[in-house]
Amino acid sequence: MLDKGIFKEPKKELKCLYKPLEICANVLANVCTTDMELIYLRIIYVKLMKKRQLTIKDIAKALNISASTVSRSLSDHPDISQETKDIVVAYAKKNKYKPNVLASSLRTQNNKMIGVIIPEIVHYFFSTVLSGIEDEAEKEGYRVIISQSNEDYEKEVKGVQTFQEARVCGVLVSVSKKTHQYDHFQELIDNEIPVVFFDRICTGILTDRVVVDDYAGAYTAVEHLITTGCKRIAFFGSPSNLPISNNRRMGYEDALRKNGLEVDKSIMKICDNYQEALTVTPELLSLPNPPDAFFAVNDETAIAIMNIVKSKGLKIPDDVSVCGFTNSSLTEICDPPLTSVDQHCYELGASAMKLLLNRIQSGTNDTQLNNKIIKTNLVVRKTTR
Amino acid sequence: MLDKGIFKEPKKELKCLYKPLEICANVLANVCTTDMELIYLRIIYVKLMKKRQLTIKDIAKALNISASTVSRSLSDHPDISQETKDIVVAYAKKNKYKPNVLASSLRTQNNKMIGVIIPEIVHYFFSTVLSGIEDEAEKEGYRVIISQSNEDYEKEVKGVQTFQEARVCGVLVSVSKKTHQYDHFQELIDNEIPVVFFDRICTGILTDRVVVDDYAGAYTAVEHLITTGCKRIAFFGSPSNLPISNNRRMGYEDALRKNGLEVDKSIMKICDNYQEALTVTPELLSLPNPPDAFFAVNDETAIAIMNIVKSKGLKIPDDVSVCGFTNSSLTEICDPPLTSVDQHCYELGASAMKLLLNRIQSGTNDTQLNNKIIKTNLVVRKTTR
DNA sequence: TTGAAAGCGCTAACAC
DNA sequence: GTGTTAGCGCTTTCAA
Numbered sequence: 064m065l066d067k068g069i070f071k072e073p074k075k076e077l078k079c080l081y082k083p084l085e086i087c088a089n090v091l092a093n094v095c096t097t098d099m100e101l102i103y104l105r106i107i108y109v110k111l112m113k114k115r116q117l118t119i120k121d122i123a124k125a126l127n128i129s130a131s132t133v134s135r136s137l138s139d140h141p142d143i144s145q146e147t148k149d150i151v152v153a154y155a156k157k158n159k160y161k162p163n164v165l166a167s168s169l170r171t172q173n174n175k176m177i178g179v180i181i182p183e184i185v186h187y188f189f190s191t192v193l194s195g196i197e198d199e200a201e202k203e204g205y206r207v208i209i210s211q212s213n214e215d216y217e218k219e220v221k222g223v224q225t226f227q228e229a230r231v232c233g234v235l236v237s238v239s240k241k242t243h244q245y246d247h248f249q250e251l252i253d254n255e256i257p258v259v260f261f262d263r264i265c266t267g268i269l270t271d272r273v274v275v276d277d278y279a280g281a282y283t284a285v286e287h288l289i290t291t292g293c294k295r296i297a298f299f300g301s302p303s304n305l306p307i308s309n310n311r312r313m314g315y316e317d318a319l320r321k322n323g324l325e326v327d328k329s330i331m332k333i334c335d336n337y338q339e340a341l342t343v344t345p346e347l348l349s350l351p352n353p354p355d356a357f358f359a360v361n362d363e364t365a366i367a368i369m370n371i372v373k374s375k376g377l378k379i380p381d382d383v384s385v386c387g388f389t390n391s392s393l394t395e396i397c398d399p400p401l402t403s404v405d406q407h408c409y410e411l412g413a414s415a416m417k418l419l420l421n422r423i424q425s426g427t428n429d430t431q432l433n434n435k436i437i438k439t440n441l442v443v444r445k446t447t448r
Numbered sequence: 449m450l451d452k453g454i455f456k457e458p459k460k461e462l463k464c465l466y467k468p469l470e471i472c473a474n475v476l477a478n479v480c481t482t483d484m485e486l487i488y489l490r491i492i493y494v495k496l497m498k499k500r501q502l503t504i505k506d507i508a509k510a511l512n513i514s515a516s517t518v519s520r521s522l523s524d525h526p527d528i529s530q531e532t533k534d535i536v537v538a539y540a541k542k543n544k545y546k547p548n549v550l551a552s553s554l555r556t557q558n559n560k561m562i563g564v565i566i567p568e569i570v571h572y573f574f575s576t577v578l579s580g581i582e583d584e585a586e587k588e589g590y591r592v593i594i595s596q597s598n599e600d601y602e603k604e605v606k607g608v609q610t611f612q613e614a615r616v617c618g619v620l621v622s623v624s625k626k627t628h629q630y631d632h633f634q635e636l637i638d639n640e641i642p643v644v645f646f647d648r649i650c651t652g653i654l655t656d657r658v659v660v661d662d663y664a665g666a667y668t669a670v671e672h673l674i675t676t677g678c679k680r681i682a683f684f685g686s687p688s689n690l691p692i693s694n695n696r697r698m699g700y701e702d703a704l705r706k707n708g709l710e711v712d713k714s715i716m717k718i719c720d721n722y723q724e725a726l727t728v729t730p731e732l733l734s735l736p737n738p739p740d741a742f743f744a745v746n747d748e749t750a751i752a753i754m755n756i757v758k759s760k761g762l763k764i765p766d767d768v769s770v771c772g773f774t775n776s777s778l779t780e781i782c783d784p785p786l787t788s789v790d791q792h793c794y795e796l797g798a799s800a801m802k803l804l805l806n807r808i809q810s811g812t813n814d815t816q817l818n819n820k821i822i823k824t825n826l827v828v829r830k831t832t833r
Numbered sequence: 834t835t836g837a838a839a840g841c842g843c844t845a846a847c848a849c
Numbered sequence: 850g851t852g853t854t855a856g857c858g859c860t861t862t863c864a865a
Contacts, residue, residue: 116639118842129852134844142850161612165554166842169857174550184582190575197569197596206614208593211582227546229591250544254501337781363781370783393781396722396748398755503858514836519860527834551858554841
């Protein structure tokens with residue numbers, strides 16, 4: 064007939080319904096007579112069996128050894144004989160054993176999961192950085208969990224909270240524009256969760272950072288414009304609350320000064336997106352003494368400038384040179400292809416991840432602060448002479 | 449006197465050694481005499497105290513109640529008196545208690561974490577979809593762990609493996625171009641981990657899918673070209689191994705036929721990127737009977753076409769109309785702004801996530817298969833009349 | 834209304 | 850070399 068024993072074993076199954084299921088199964092086992100009832104019973108049984116993944120205990124039982132031996136075999140512990148290891152590993156593979164990292168993380172207090180907070184995924188810059196992060200993490204066997212702040216302080220705080228609950232072993236952050244309070248990051252550090260900032264760093268928190276060498280990037284770009292004959296170079300920058308924008312402006316100014324050109328505020332504008340540039344550019348072009356070159360803090364802005372310049376019947380780069388920043392995929396798509404400062408976004412992400420892993424692996428707060436600077440380089444295309 | 453060997457590498461040993469450390473600390477406390485020794489002792493103590501996050505047990509001890517009462521209070525269980533709840537919740541908040549989701553997931557066998565496999569993050573389409581996925585997941589309190597396949601079958605398989613080990617409660621997939629074997633996805637389903645495919649679906653696996661209505665998108669776009677007076681419309685499409693590309697081509701062909709235009713293979717090209725389009729477009733333009741419109745399967749290709757057309761001195765849209773597909777941010781940046789089919793990438797991601805959550809919450813395999821189709825709509829800008 | 838106790842799957846100190 | 854045992858932090862049954 065029906066072996067009632069099978070119902071005692073799978074007790075562990077479905078979430079919290081030990082008892083109801085057990086009762087249900089027992090009742091059914093006593094009552095079932097018709098084929099249909101037996102089929103239902105079987106369904107329950109199969110469901111119970113299926114939902115449960117193979118565990119170390121199962122392997123131990125099957126191989127008639129102890130769970131610790133299985134555990135040690137799977138982690139290639141030197142104490143275990145090769146013979147035993149081979150048997151265990153073979154069995155595990157054959158039966159598609161998947162170690163439960165939840166359990167092992169809980170036990171070892173070390174979760175190979177790192178959290179990444181970024182303002183917005185949909186962005187050439189951030190998605191590229193994220194790609195670098197993910198590839199690097201994957202290489203080292205870490206998992207990446209993401210949280211986008213959407214430039215919102217509350218969401219950023221919530222992301223940090225979630226990461227702590229998930230017991231991530233480290234966090235990578237590029238802070239939102241609206242964040243002016245940094246307690247949530249400090250809390251991570253206080254809890255010995257290493258944090259590395261990238262690009263949009265947070266100067267108030269003492270920890271590793273990776274930034275792009277904005278100053279040098281701007282400097283060489285502007286110098287290139289000058290050496291190719293530009294005399295009057297306009298600057299389109301971001302509002303100066305973020306350090307990034309100031310650095311680029313300073314690189315621009317210093318390049319002018321070092322080359323004996325005047326820094327003229329009337330051709331320096333706060334303008335860092337496509338739409339704004341569409342209105343600002345014509346103003347500059349209609350000055351009595353219009354610029355013969357534009358340096359923009361990102362590629363979208365540079366492309367807006369190009370479109371306006373072209374629409375005025377001016378030639379690029381003969382009449383006007385344009386240089387962008389980021390070296391995004393846009394540079395290859397516009398016409399003519401845009402000269403731009405390569406920020407090496409992918410490398411930036413990979414570097415940040417490396418720093419973080421370093422900190423994780425060396426025990427949190429002991430090492431010196433690392434302040435990595437990613438060198439930029441100018442990619443000259445057809446919008447400069 | 450003091451065995452300094454103990455202090456050589458305290459970090460690594462900290463892992464799970466409460467007891468040894470406690471003993472060690474006690475022993476030392478009796479032995480320590482010099483200041484230096486006391487400092488070492490302090491370091492160990494602080495480390496022990498700090499590294500350990502507050503647990504339910506700690507709260508229980510502090511409040512002199514049982515751990516179960518704390519657990520129930522925090523999850524607002526009806527059995528617990530309001531008074532107790534208030535005390536517990538207040539204490540938890542004040543001391544920044546962070547529930548350990550590793551432990552609770554292990555216990556309840558349900559991990560609010562979902563895995564996402566995408567070919568490449570750096571892509572307007574995929575990053576936007578991912579953004580939709582993340583926002584939707586966050587709304588429902590789920591965490592998102594990502595794995596990019598980089599269009600590589602092996603990496604995709606490895607991602608699936610990782611997700612299973614992490615005991616994710618569901619997986620969202622857009623398959624890599626190189627994937628022609630689907631056992632890894634089937635394994636997820638066999639283990640009752642719900643899977644939802646989006647965009648690059650996998651027809652061999654019976655599960656929910658979300659796709660864009662490519663056929664209708666292409667159809668209406670081409671019809672728009674026709675009604676605005678275009679008579680000879682070229683098609684630039686993808687190689688036809690993916691269902692997506694065929695659907696778009698069929699939409700194109702049907703729109704022509706229904707409007708009494710001939711389907712002319714000589715102006716239908718396999719060309720789906722910027723570089724290729726730069727060489728293919730001039731060929732078509734120099735035909736004795738050149739196209740007066742181009743319909744491309746993505747925006748980059750469309751923009752390449754535009755650049756070539758403009759360089760030939762032809763006017764857009766007066767001489768030649770161009771229409772893209774995706775409605776990426778590129779459409780606003782090119783000149784003139786590009787008419788394109790909006791795929792609603794963000795919504796696609798959010799929808800996929802919703803379907804997955806549905807399945808997760810309703811118990812895996814019980815519901816019908818859902819086959820959601822995201823409607824496209826044509827965004828008319830300045831490259832069509 | 835609360836507490837005691839068991840156990841999720843895994844690891845590792847300790848014993849043999 | 851291998852087994853025994855005691856947890857990691859949490860939830861939930863059962864008992865009181």
